[in-house]
Amino acid sequence: MRFTIAALLDRLRAERLVTRADADAVRAALAAQSADEMPVYLRIVVGIGAWLATGFLLGFFFGLDLLTSALARIVFGVVLVALAVWRRRRARNDFSRHAAVAASFAGQGLIVFGLGEATTDVSVPAMVAVLLSVVLIRLVPDRLHRFISAVVAAHAATIALTTLHLPLAHDIAALLVVCAGAWIWRVRLPDRSDDVDEMLLPVGYGLVVALFGILVQSTFASAVLGGLDRSHRHELPFVGAPSTIAIALVLALLAYAIVREHGTARRHAVVGTIVVAIALFAAATLRSPGIIAGVAILVLGFDRRNPLLIELAVAHLFVFGAMYYYSLDLTLLEKSGILVGSGALCLGARALLRAPRAAPPEGIA
Amino acid sequence: MPIDPLELPATPSRIRAIARDAPLSPHVAGRALAITLATPADYEWRQFLSRVLALLGAGLVLAGTVCLVAYNWARVGRFAKFGLIELAVVVAAAIAWRTLPRLSGQIALAAAAVLVGPLLALYGQTYQTGADPYGLFLAWLTLILPWVIAARFSPLWLFALGLLDLSVTLYWTRVMEPRGAEDAVFLVLFGIHALALLAWERQRRLTDRRAPHLIAVVGFGVLLAPASILVIDTHRSAFDVLGLVALASAIAAVMHCYRRQRPDRFMVTIAVATGLAWVAIGIGRIVFRDLDLHVGGFFIMSLVVLGEIALGLRWYRGSSTLMREA
Numbered sequence: 212m213r214f215t216i217a218a219l220l221d222r223l224r225a226e227r228l229v230t231r232a233d234a235d236a237v238r239a240a241l242a243a244q245s246a247d248e249m250p251v252y253l254r255i256v257v258g259i260g261a262w263l264a265t266g267f268l269l270g271f272f273f274g275l276d277l278l279t280s281a282l283a284r285i286v287f288g289v290v291l292v293a294l295a296v297w298r299r300r301r302a303r304n305d306f307s308r309h310a311a312v313a314a315s316f317a318g319q320g321l322i323v324f325g326l327g328e329a330t331t332d333v334s335v336p337a338m339v340a341v342l343l344s345v346v347l348i349r350l351v352p353d354r355l356h357r358f359i360s361a362v363v364a365a366h367a368a369t370i371a372l373t374t375l376h377l378p379l380a381h382d383i384a385a386l387l388v389v390c391a392g393a394w395i396w397r398v399r400l401p402d403r404s405d406d407v408d409e410m411l412l413p414v415g416y417g418l419v420v421a422l423f424g425i426l427v428q429s430t431f432a433s434a435v436l437g438g439l440d441r442s443h444r445h446e447l448p449f450v451g452a453p454s455t456i457a458i459a460l461v462l463a464l465l466a467y468a469i470v471r472e473h474g475t476a477r478r479h480a481v482v483g484t485i486v487v488a489i490a491l492f493a494a495a496t497l498r499s500p501g502i503i504a505g506v507a508i509l510v511l512g513f514d515r516r517n518p519l520l521i522e523l524a525v526a527h528l529f530v531f532g533a534m535y536y537y538s539l540d541l542t543l544l545e546k547s548g549i550l551v552g553s554g555a556l557c558l559g560a561r562a563l564l565r566a567p568r569a570a571p572p573e574g575i576a
Numbered sequence: 577m578p579i580d581p582l583e584l585p586a587t588p589s590r591i592r593a594i595a596r597d598a599p600l601s602p603h604v605a606g607r608a609l610a611i612t613l614a615t616p617a618d619y620e621w622r623q624f625l626s627r628v629l630a631l632l633g634a635g636l637v638l639a640g641t642v643c644l645v646a647y648n649w650a651r652v653g654r655f656a657k658f659g660l661i662e663l664a665v666v667v668a669a670a671i672a673w674r675t676l677p678r679l680s681g682q683i684a685l686a687a688a689a690v691l692v693g694p695l696l697a698l699y700g701q702t703y704q705t706g707a708d709p710y711g712l713f714l715a716w717l718t719l720i721l722p723w724v725i726a727a728r729f730s731p732l733w734l735f736a737l738g739l740l741d742l743s744v745t746l747y748w749t750r751v752m753e754p755r756g757a758e759d760a761v762f763l764v765l766f767g768i769h770a771l772a773l774l775a776w777e778r779q780r781r782l783t784d785r786r787a788p789h790l791i792a793v794v795g796f797g798v799l800l801a802p803a804s805i806l807v808i809d810t811h812r813s814a815f816d817v818l819g820l821v822a823l824a825s826a827i828a829a830v831m832h833c834y835r836r837q838r839p840d841r842f843m844v845t846i847a848v849a850t851g852l853a854w855v856a857i858g859i860g861r862i863v864f865r866d867l868d869l870h871v872g873g874f875f876i877m878s879l880v881v882l883g884e885i886a887l888g889l890r891w892y893r894g895s896s897t898l899m900r901e902a
Contacts, residue, residue: 214612216590217582222611228604234582240597241581241590252842253892256849260885267878274871306886313882400613405592412589469615506632513624514615516585528632532639547643554636561629564622 214516216241251519258355261312268317278321281328288321292343296350312356319343319363334374340367354413361417362424369425382453385425385500389454389507392418393461396511396520397468419508419523423530426450426501430534454500459493462507469514488560495553498541501531502553586612630680638687654702661695672727682729689720689732710746713739730787737772737791741765760815762802766822769795777838789842792830796850799823807858808865827851835895844895852884 220237223229249257278284292315299311322343326336344364348357369384377383395415403411429450466485475481496502505527512520535546584590591612595605616624645652645660652660668688675681693716700707717739724736748754748761769791776788802819806812830847834840859880863873 214586215583216586216594217580219586219591219608219611220582223604223608226607228607229600233598233600236598237594237600238581240594241584243597244590244593249889249892250841253845253889256845257885257889260881264878264881264885267874267881271871271874271878274874304886305889306882309885310882313878400588401609403588405589408588408592469621472615473618473621475618509628513621516616518585532635535639543643543647547640547647550636550640550643552640554633554638554640557629557633557636561626561633564625564629 213518254355257309258359261309261316261355264309264313265316265320268313269320272317272321273324281325284321284325285329288318288325291315291318291321292347294318296347299351299353299356308353312351312353315347315351315356316359319347332374334371337367337371337374340364341371348410348414352409354409357410358413358417358420361414362421365418365421366424379453381425381429381450382457385422385450385454386457388418388422388425389458389461389504392422393465393511396515397465416519419520422504423523423527426454426504427530427534430499430501430531450500452497455493455497455503458500458503458507459489462503462510463489465507465510465514484563488556491556492553495549495556499531499535501527502535505531588612631683657698657702658695661691661698665691665695669723672723676726677728682727682732685723685727686729686732686735689723689727689735692716692720708746708751710743710751713746714743717743730784734787734790737768740768741794744768756813757815759802759805759813759819762798762819763815763822765798766795766819766826769798770826777833785840785842789846792843793846796823796826796846799826800850800854803854804857807854808861823850823854841892841895845892848888848891852888856880856884 216237220229220234224231224234272278272284272287278287295311295315295318298307299315302308302311319340323336323340326339327333330336341364344360344367348360348364351357351360365384365388368387369381372380372384392415395411395418432449463486466489467482470478470481470485492506493503505524508520508527509524512518512522512524535550541549586608588609591605591608594600595602595608600608615621649657665688668684668691672681672685672688675684693712696712696716696719699705700712717736720736724732744764745761748764749758754760773788773791773795776791799819799822802816803823806816806820809816827847827850830843834843834847856877860877863869863876867873869876
């Protein structure tokens with residue numbers, strides 16, 4: 212599944228587009244570039260450190276006597292964010308870069324908390340947080356900052372929609388995140404410039420993590436508060452059938468795009484079969500969107516040859532599979548029927564697929 | 577991260593950078609980008625879907641069966657309960673017997689090994705044996721050990737290691753309850769993980785790096801506890817001093833082994849990160865307790881953490897160059 216530079220060079224060599232000498236030049240270029248690259252585990256460690264630093268900074272600012280009023284916090288927060296953006300765009304060393312990131316989030320925290328104190332309407336700070344995050348994704352050239360901003364924007368949008376008392380607020384938020392994520396990961400990829408690609412990659416991961424958060428929150432609420440009076444349910448972070456249908460539609464579109472890219476003969480028949488299978492699976496797991504979301508991320512991860520997305524999808528499926536057991540929306544007997552039915556559907560689809568025994572085409576390892 | 581740069585994953589940003597630096601002609605760069613962004617080939621999709629549908633289907637059917645059993649659990653007699661779990665163990669083991677050493681066989685044997693636990697729990701529940709909780713996990717581990725060896729499956733080895741950790745912790749804290757030596761359990765757990773890591777690395781044919789990484793992360797985590805207690809807790813013991821010595825030794829050993837002898841940046845990173853975390857805890861104690869700085873302490877701590885990130889990254893980049901040259 213993993214597609215390496217070496218495999219790519221093999222393909223290009225088979226097409227007589229590069230020579231062995233080119234491979235050495237590519238190796239030298241990569242060696243020079245990889246000195247600045249950070250693996251995922253290091254990004255996680257740095258991210259935890261940046262959050263800690265932000266927490267300490269916020270503790271410091273909230274403790275200052277000068278910043279006790281809401282207005283002072285908002286004004287200081289705006290100044291801090293502006294300085295942080297300016298600093299991050301010019302910083303060359305690691306200390307300045309991460310100090311700017313921590314200061315930016317501390318400033319955003321001051322603005323949002325300040326607005327929360329100044330108004331009684333929670334939707335105002337939530338919408339400001341969305342706006343700030345979107346603007347800063349564009350302005351701050353930092354992967355960690357963009358990733359966290361995407362997560363913050365998605366969750367703040369969910370809070371804003373809920374406080375506006377919109378029906379199906381959490382489903383709408385989940386739908387927005389799914390659509391934005393699908394666009395980032397799959398639409399018009401070759402047309403993107405380096406800068407746009409660099410900007411959207413961390414946002415794509417952020418949206419996958421944010422969707423996970425929204426669905427976990429919903430499943431947890433369903434397990435703990437599922438027995439509540441239905442008239443109060445719109446106030447709780449439930450997502451259900453609308454999200455499942457939306458994710459199933461996006462999954463069907465992804466499947467269509469993949470089949471079209473392959474130029475498969477009998478395309479309509481193949482797409483029709485896939486759509487029916489997705490519709491049946493969605494119908495079986497209608498009240499648990501986490502499961503079909505996990506499947507969609509898994510398919511997307513393989514399509515993009517992205518091991519990290521696949522790992523996130525597997526975690527997704529494990530968590531939602533386990534949490535489904537505790538959902539109070541269904542009895543154990545109903546759950547049993549749904550799970551066995553969905554499992555039988557998967558096994559039936561596998562039988563239909565009839566995996567080929569033939570070796571891969573020559574030149575493609 | 578692989579040492580040979582050509583083994584790095586092909587990503588659009590990497591292709592564009594190569595096209596700039598190598599350099600490649602626009603036609604070749606465009607073709608490279610198109611190949612990288614293309615969806616996997618038809619046969620790859622079939623293999624992937626076949627595997628995913630099999631795993632997902634089997635998992636869902638199994639989960640559905642568990643729900644069905646749970647629904648009827650109160651109505652089932654004790655012999656039927658034993659029969660159900662034993663049947664599941666036997667079926668899983670039989671599938672493993674037919675399909676090992678393939679992945680399906682490894683998963684089946686792992687399922688059989690996991691089901692032994694509920695069987696023992698049911699036994700304890702039905703006959704009220706009065707056994708200590710550690711006994712359940714130790715008996716579980718002892719019974720499945722031959723299967724763990726036969727399966728040659730990293731996740732099952734990690735599961736067995738988890739059972740051992742749990743048994744030792746429960747025995748230490750619930751049965752032994754040694755006065756003044758409570759923190760020694762961290763050293764014992766570290767010792768277990770150090771031995772597990774050593775055993776793993778001695779077998780050079782094993783290529784999976786996730787299992788040793790996980791063993792090391794937990795090992796460093798349990799060592800950080802006594803080393804931190806030594807710094808922040810007033811009720812510290814000699815075992816906490818030993819914990820600090822063990823932590824320093826473990827960091828030194830990892831740096832020695834994984835920088836040049838067996839290059840592994842994850843191991844080195846986790847060792848350095850643990851060391852930096854301990855330093856931050858130590859400075860936090862000085863700032864907040866010894867110097868009694870309140871608001872200003874938060875500012876100093878943010879600078880300390882940011883300084884550590886910067887130092888750590890600087891060291892990482894230097895170390896990466898060294899490891900590439902090794």
